[in-house]
Amino acid sequence: MAAIELDGIGKVYADGTRAVADLNIEIMDGEFLVLVGPSGCGKTTALRMVAGLEEVSEGELRIDGRIVNRVPARDRDVAMVFQSYALYPHLTVFENIAFGLTLRKMPRADIDTRVREVAAVLELEAHLQRKPRNLSGGQRQRVAMGRAIVREPRAFLMDEPLSNLDAKLRVQMRAQIARIQRDLGVTTVYVTHDQTEAMTLGDRVAVMRGGVLQQIGPPQELYDRPVNLSVAGFIGSPGMNMFTAHLGIDDTGAASLSFGGQALTVPASVLHARPALRAYSGAPVAVGVRPEDMEDAGIVGAEAGATLTSVADLVEAMGSDVMVHFPIDADPVLTAERRELAADTGGEVGRSGGTVLIGRFSPRTRVFEGQPVTVRVDTARLHFFDPDSGSAIWG
Structure with missing residues (x-):
């Protein structure tokens, strides 16, 4: 588990394009924080900076009080779940989930135990020997989540993990993600453009627009007391x-x-x-x-x-x-x-x-x-x- 602090974080690309400006967020240990906003608002860029996949141009990024601006992604002990699943097509479900543990050269018996425990949580026991091409979209997303969970990281970072699923599966997976995060108690930062996802999943929701944080707070607070027209128009359906x-x-x-x-x-x-x-x-x-x-x-x-x-x-x-x-x-x-x-x-x-x-x-x-x-x-x-x-x- 980890506390994550974004202190005046900014991202400016080489061509001068500013993607994120002066982002200040303190994510508490075990919290489920959702970054939400329209396409191009900077939410994914912010998440990638936390993951170490994008350089931080300005400010300080801290994990458990340690400045990690220049710490490589592999050394941050955070797990990323991507929109595209990023599964290895030639590996079985078991091998995909175990991939990170295998790279660490963990004993085979320990890998087997950990993978089967995670598969049970995600209801994947019956699919461990199948290849990704033989799975449904929801099952593939659960495999991607399993690969993150099995590492027992200090934080989960999820980038639009449900956007490729149909409406019914999205609702089912949303409930499953909420249950898993609650049971594991792992700090989670979740990015979505879907305000319904944001409102139902997050302990707190951070609304971004144009690279700038507009408002952060519990879902009901954003609904009842939006600070400006942008938040008011974005939160709620319709x-x-x-x-x-x-x-x-x-x-x-x-x-x-x-x-x-x-x-x-x-x-x-x-x-x-x-x-x-x-x-x-x-x-x-x-x-x-x-x-x-x-x-x-x-x-x-x-x-x-x-x-x-x-x-x-x-x-x-x-x-x-x-x-x-x-x-x-x-x-x-x-x-x-x-x-x-x-x-x-x-x-x-x-x-x-x-x-x-x-x-x-x-x-x-x-x-x-x-x-x-x-x-x-x-x-x-x-x-x-x-x-x-x-x-x-x-x-």
């Missing part, structure tokens, strides 16, 4: 709905949001929890509402100041939920993604135009495409962000 509204606070302290002829009342509890919101009175704010905080008012009832009216644009029946897409006459929020897209295409970034929201409705809903819909909004769970900086508005 992601948080965002639109621009005008905030008004009258002489009695009552607050409301207005946009396109509609209005929502802001509860006093929200103003109490977010005192800095008062400074935005009379100005536009970026408003966030999660799909699960909206429901068909025809089922749960309508409440003054807590409903939106629209026409259902798209209805997706998911079985346990119904996703209802509906437009509102509110300007979109200028997220970092929209700004980057405009920069890449040479277009202009503007706030004009309507916004389509997605509500996660009960399967009891009888909303149909092209029909009017009244949506109940849980206004106590609205999120607010500065429309220019994208930072969350709190105290």
Whole structure:
């Protein structure tokens, strides 16, 4: 087991491209930390620096207090599990799992014992004499994990290990990885672009964007209190709905949001929890509402100041939920993604135009495409962000 510290870690390639900037994370002994973010955000580069597969350009990387910036990968006593499995096709499952122990010249009897113990944990006993080509994707991934586990390293480093599996296998393997890590208690750093994986696996989740750490904390904290628009939009499936509204606070302290002829009342509890919101009175704010905080008012009832009216644009029946897409006459929020897209295409970034929201409705809903819909909004769970900086508005 090991504690891993990334102290001001940065990575700059020879051509001047910066992949990671001033990354500061303390990973506790036995912790399961997930690095998550969109493609190109620097998460895999950060993991490879911990593994010793990429040089550290800036800062200090410490394992159990020892600076390992210049320590070769083979001497760090960490095990990497790759997206591609990296199995030897000519070796059996037993030989693949035992490969690292064989290189260490461990006695054969000890190798046999260790491999069979790990195979039992991973439910691979019946496949030990098979070659990788005769295994399913999930079985190959378990062999790759077995090769890492059998070494008894101080830390596991996993780079998108489930991305090549189908949806059902991903769920099964996710549960298995969580169980194995819990049973072994080995420090684990796990990289994924899938926020569902991140939220279900991690003791803590670190969200990255553009090589910069945006927020780190327990999964529920990232969901309930995202620090900016990037985190708010990334965490959640579907992601948080965002639109621009005008905030008004009258002489009695009552607050409301207005946009396109509609209005929502802001509860006093929200103003109490977010005192800095008062400074935005009379100005536009970026408003966030999660799909699960909206429901068909025809089922749960309508409440003054807590409903939106629209026409259902798209209805997706998911079985346990119904996703209802509906437009509102509110300007979109200028997220970092929209700004980057405009920069890449040479277009202009503007706030004009309507916004389509997605509500996660009960399967009891009888909303149909092209029909009017009244949506109940849980206004106590609205999120607010500065429309220019994208930072969350709190105290």
